[in-house]
Amino acid sequence: MALTDIAIRNAKPGAKPCKLGDALGLFLLVQPSGGKLWRLKYRMDGREKKPGIGTYPFD
Numbered sequence: 001m002a003l004t005d006i007a008i009r010n011a012k013p014g015a016k017p018c019k020l021g022d023a024l025g026l027f028l029l030v031q032p033s034g035g036k037l038w039r040l041k042y043r044m045d046g047r048e049k050k051p052g053i054g055t056y057p058f059d
Helices: 005-010
Strands: 018-021 026-030 036-040 042-044 047-049 052-055
16 A cells, blocks of 8 residues: 555654555655655565665655
8 A cells, every 4th residue: 555645744753763665665764863764675686675765755
């Protein structure tokens, strides 16, 4: 299920980083400091990669 703008805005920071999944490996990482980062999880040659795509909201 795709994330909505309302769900992302309502995501509150906790004691630990929290992942909100979107689709096909894309997720939003909510940091304890309140920052929200888009990341993409995939595998290449058997190794997991998680590059950062940007922040929410995009600047």
